[in-house]
Amino acid sequence: MAYFTVTIEETGESYRCSERQSLLIGMEALGKKGIPVGCRGGGCGVCKVEVVAGECQKRPMSREHISAEDEAQGRLLACCTMPASDIKLKVLGKMKKSVCRLQHPGHMSQS
Ligand code: FES
Numbered sequence: 592m593a594y595f596t597v598t599i600e601e602t603g604e605s606y607r608c609s610e611r612q613s614l615l616i617g618m619e620a621l622g623k624k625g626i627p628v629g630c631r632g633g634g635c636g637v638c639k640v641e642v643v644a645g646e647c648q649k650r651p652m653s654r655e656h657i658s659a660e661d662e663a664q665g666r667l668l669a670c671c672t673m674p675a676s677d678i679k680l681k682v683l684g685k686m687k688k689s690v691c692r693l694q695h696p697g698h699m700s701q702s
């Protein structure tokens with residue numbers, strides 16, 4: 592089985608993700624407890640990310656969350672995307688708050 596490196600652009604963190612694992616599972620394994628893990632099946636839209644570099648394999652995604660335009664820009668649901676090369680991604684939406692907030696544990700931000 593192939594393993595790839597996934598880098599989160601905002602935080603510079605990276606994790607290994609196998610070709611059979613979704614990007615979301617890999618992110619959870621990184622220990623990001625605040626990751627809003629929703630349905631894991633493409634239904635809730637909380638795990639939206641933007642793949643800025645690399646190739647991935649996608650499972651079919653709901654157009655409710657990912658428009659054709661989103662998809663063309665590399666915006667995908669992490670729970671439905673598996674890496675096919677090393678990947679660099681940005682976190683979007685609800686996920687962004689969790690990922691970026693956890694960069695400063697011990698700081699309770701008011702915002
Ligand atoms: S976790 Fe619900 S769409 Fe990805």
